Amino acid sequence: MRDAAPTRRTVLRGALAAAVLTAPLTAGCTRHGGPDDGRAPDGSPAPDGSPTPDGRHTAGTGSVLAVKIDNAAAARPQTGLDAADVVYAEQVEGGLSRLMAVYATRLPEVVGPVRSARESDLELLRQFDRPTLAFSGAQRKLLPLIDRAPLRPKTPDTASGAFYRGGDKAAPHNLYLRPARLMSGAPGEAALTTGFRYGRAPAGGTVTATRTVRYPAARFTFTWSAGRKRWLVSMDGAPTPTAAGRRLEPATVVVQHVRVRTSAYHDVLGNYTPYTETVGTGRAEVLRDGRSFEATWTRRAAADGTTFTGADGAPVDFATGQVWVVFAAR
Known part of the structure; x- marks a missing residue:
């Protein structure tokens, strides 16, 4: 994969993918907004299904939204990571790290920077019922596995209106997602089929x-x-x-x-x-x-x-x- 180091580009679907990573995805969109300002990055009202005034949902339809988040130094600070219910940190090429943020009770206005998927993400996401996976692309030979996995893959190739290039960072660390353009609303806490239990701390420690x-x-x-x-x-x-x-x-x-x-x-x-x-x-x-x-x-x-x-x-x-x-x- 081409994005193992901060200066490498992600491989999407052959030679044409490089253009996706280096060109703006939305005309006139140069910066990303905050995660909870209730408006789209261009200043227009948020689409239907965006968060309630306190930014949370207690009910909805569908499954979770999982987003692959860039964690190279050049990608920080990230946007919308504080709204995730669960954040997974994994090791990638070169000993670097990448994050997967999972959203169920709250959809932020913007999430990113978005980066590429890995093979082990498919196993991790099997715990959810057909999750939506937002990512920038993947190694070419991995794409068929992603297409066959029980999830809804969303990339700039398949959902260009949901992604845009911000002007705050250099490519490829500037790809952002508007979750409300992928999902009608947050699915709610019941979609978090992680097996985690919440309650009082055990004794000891x-x-x-x-x-x-x-x-x-x-x-x-x-x-x-x-x-x-x-x-x-x-x-x-x-x-x-x-x-x-x-x-x-x-x-x-x-x-x-x-x-x-x-x-x-x-x-x-x-x-x-x-x-x-x-x-x-x-x-x-x-x-x-x-x-x-x-x-x-x-x-x-x-x-x-x-x-x-x-x-x-x-x-x-x-x-x-x-x-x-x-x-x-x-």
Whole structure:
């Protein structure tokens, strides 16, 4: 894949795809708006199905929206990441990281920058009922697998009106999505078939002020804020706000230790894509309320969600709010 490094372009569908990545997708659209301003980026009223005044939905139709988010340094700060119900962090080529943001209870006005999909995303998304996957493209040989997967793939090729190029960053780190042009509304909490349980913290745990997860060329640090009752996110040693200036602050962070192997796909430089295996079982750390809880994660089949249990076999419940799951190689 051509986007493993910040300066590489994503391969979409052969030679014609390069033009998609370098040309504006919407005439006259040079910048992206904030995630919760209630208006389209060009200043027009938001389409039907956009968020309620508080930005949330409790009911709707369909399944979740999953968006592949660029996490190279040149892509930050991202837009709309704070509105996600779940954020998954995975390792990609060159030891870099990429994010997948999942939206069910709230659709922000804009999300991005949007980047390409990976083979292991298809396994991860099987837990949802035909999710909509928004991404910039994929390695050419992977596209048939995506087309056959039980999801609704949306790219600039198939939904050009939903994507646009912002003027705040250089290509390819400036592709943004208007979710309301893909979905009539947020599907609601019932669409989050992740297997996660929410409730009171289990007994015990280890007082934890900070936790860092390292990839070969990226790192995530989560620092507990007692005042905010949230984990403050830093990436590569720097505090991580959104484009609107809001600090990313999940209520629960999961460090999920998984097998990361080499996939069958590689970029033009011969760098093979890591495949993150999310079906199986293994060790996990659940961070909530300023403590770390040792757990075992289990996902028996791709269509199942993931459960987390303590040493006594009881479920380890998450705190109410945004969840980050960071896949760490075991």
